[in-house]
Amino acid sequence: MAVHTILTVPDPRLKLVSRPVDGVDDDLRTLMDDMVETMYAADGIGLAAIQIGVDKRVIVMDLSEKRDNPRYFVNPVITPLTEETRPYSEGCLSIPEIYEEIERPARVKVEYLDYDGNQREEIAEDLFAVCIQHEMDHLEGVLFIDYLSRLKRDRAVKRVQKLVRSRMETAQ
Ligand code: GNR
Ligand code: NI
Numbered sequence: 001m002a003v004h005t006i007l008t009v010p011d012p013r014l015k016l017v018s019r020p021v022d023g024v025d026d027d028l029r030t031l032m033d034d035m036v037e038t039m040y041a042a043d044g045i046g047l048a049a050i051q052i053g054v055d056k057r058v059i060v061m062d063l064s065e066k067r068d069n070p071r072y073f074v075n076p077v078i079t080p081l082t083e084e085t086r087p088y089s090e091g092c093l094s095i096p097e098i099y100e101e102i103e104r105p106a107r108v109k110v111e112y113l114d115y116d117g118n119q120r121e122e123i124a125e126d127l128f129a130v131c132i133q134h135e136m137d138h139l140e141g142v143l144f145i146d147y148l149s150r151l152k153r154d155r156a157v158k159r160v161q162k163l164v165r166s167r168m169e170t171a172q
Helices: 026-041 126-139 150-171
Strands: 046-048 058-061 071-080 085-090 100-105 107-113 119-125
Touching: 026 046, 026 058, 046 126, 058 126, 071 126, 085 126, 100 126, 107 126, 119 126
Parallel strands: none
Antiparallel strands: 046 058, 058 071, 071 107, 085 100, 107 119
């Protein structure tokens, strides 16, 4: 298993529309294992493959307290189940240290293939609903800052660039 570098804005790869996967095989499971390890190393609750530069429709997530319940979503499809929206202060590993309230549908249906390639369907609410919609957006090349005003978005990108540069200097 391997921890990968997480892309940050304004990396153009984060704007790509990810491609559906043919099916779940051992190569894809290796990618999913690496994504979980990368997500844990970065203290995230979710990760889309494009965040490590792979344009496949694959998401991993772990919403458990003990970080011992990784979940895998291949070729996910989301259907909103209500017009009711909920605000949540979102962050993103590709936009480090920026948090903004984003409104999303409160309940969605999620259809996907799991780690073993089995078709599954479930209802997402609360943080699960927030996170799966945030990750689905990554598969479409959309980031939560795209819902903000241009001024706020541009400021966020500049802050991230500054942060990433200062982290680079610290690492040298
Ligand atoms: O770790 C993450 N936390 C988070 C908090 C609120 C709403 C969404 C998220 S997802 C994020 C990890 C990430 O960037 N996934 O794409
Ligand atoms: Ni994100």
